[in-house]
Amino acid sequence: MSQPIRWGIISTGYISTSFAKDLLVDPATRDVYDVKHKITAVGSRSVESADKFIEGLKNSEGVHSWGLTSGVLDGVMGYGTYEEVFNDPNVDVVYIGTPHTFHHPNSKAALLAGKHVLCEKPFTFDLEELDELIKIAKEKKLFLMEAVWTRFHPIAYAVQEELFSGKLGKIKRFQADFSMDMKPETADPKHRMLNPDLGGGSLLDMGPYPSVWAMLCMQHHPSNQNRPPKLLSSYQTVLKRTGVDLNSRWLLEWEGVGQGLLLTEMGVKGFGPMTALVQCEEADLAIHWPPYKPESYTIHTHPQNRDSPETQAVTHHVPIHPGIGMHYEADEVARCLLAGKLESDRMPWEESRIVQGWFDEVRKAGDTVHKDWKGHAGE
Incomplete structure (x- = not known):
């Protein structure tokens, strides 16, 4: 199996918690053996908030406890700014879980810092914002996808x-x-x-x-x-x-x-x-x-x-296999990164543009x- 995809998590609310917890579920429980995940950085409005989020993950039980013994959280860093996550060399891809009107500036900053991006839906506030993100992703040859998790269930x-x-x-x-x-x-x-x-x-x-x-x-x-x-x-x-x-x-x-x-x-x-x-x-x-x-x-x-x-x-x-169901989209991102793709065939940019x-x-x-x-x- 290839090296794990290293995730940076932006925002520490409910949706980011759900996504991060699903990264702790053993991929084998959903018959996935070709990719694996690791959380290496969490960004919040304060270091205390980021550390509290990480501590919550470390106290996970049930199907999420697999990740605790399998190194998914080993060495994870908590940051008091998003920029520190974007600039962390141990982060491959950033998950954006902020409110809608922050999706564009957060995704743009991550892309400009050279990070691949999985951004929660709705992708942006308007089409002009989305087109700008796509343009940057193309220019910098970075992966970008809207996190429409249902598509992968x-x-x-x-x-x-x-x-x-x-x-x-x-x-x-x-x-x-x-x-x-x-x-x-x-x-x-x-x-x-x-x-x-x-x-x-x-x-x-x-x-x-x-x-x-x-x-x-x-x-x-x-x-x-x-x-x-x-x-x-x-x-x-x-x-x-x-x-x-x-x-x-x-x-x-x-x-x-x-x-x-x-x-x-x-x-x-x-x-x-x-x-x-x-x-x-x-x-x-x-x-x-x-x-x-x-x-x-x-x-x-x-x-x-x-x-x-x-x-x-x-x-x-x-x-849905053990977990909340957000791990399917994470698996898709991992496969696309390993294949060198800039967009997902299942969730392509043009279909985000249509919606x-x-x-x-x-x-x-x-x-x-x-x-x-x-x-x-x-x-």
Whole structure:
């Protein structure tokens, strides 16, 4: 096996904790033997905060305890600035887990320091920021990827195999919904979901999840031939307390494939156990909740006539191996680095650009406080 990929972790919140813990899981438990990981640096707003994060990892139990005895944390450094992580010669790639509006400046600084980057979703605030990052990655020959972890889960491949086999017939329409009741009328307005300065609102925070299923099921469909869809319409409801979007919905059309309705909402819970539905000629494929890490889907065969009940409903379970499920994207990064790639075939730059483009169009057509905001490209 090759030498481990050495990770630097930026930010010490929940998402970074989840990612770092998954690096402590034995790759063999998910049948991975070609790559391995090591955490060599953690950056926070203070050394104390970074050290507390590291100490928390060292106290991990269960499936995460493997990494403690296998050297994943040996020699890890805690830094009080992100720049120290970017400049650490023992770091190969940086994981960016900061709030949305910091993704661009943090990723840009890491790239300019010569580090490969895995950045949390949404990749950036707008397309101009993303294009600048891609330009830098190309110029410096560095790997860059958006951390859409769901793309690498076993169920993502299983759903695509089911749809692309043709046995369900031609796709008729698609819909995906990520809705949760976050009590936006009473929640702390400084919370990242409500705070405009942190990219708050449902679109940027929740939008990547219905989008990932749209990309996997519709954009990747063989009959689409990788053509981007057209945005037909969109609408946003404004949360008056802070001016961010309470909900967003947008309708897309893949010519020759079908239409897709995507919805995000932080004021009401989604309907039932389903998060996405692909309706085809012969049957419907329902992807179960939650949209970010479902572990089952159901095929509903169409009835013989409109007055008959459905003849069959078969549920398929595709579990995530031990861990949270973020280790799959880490494995992809490791393989790409070992192969000398600048981007992932499974999560290429152009597909991040397509989704970022939807977000820009929906935001600019709405009436939230973010309507006319611009990112920091060029700064």
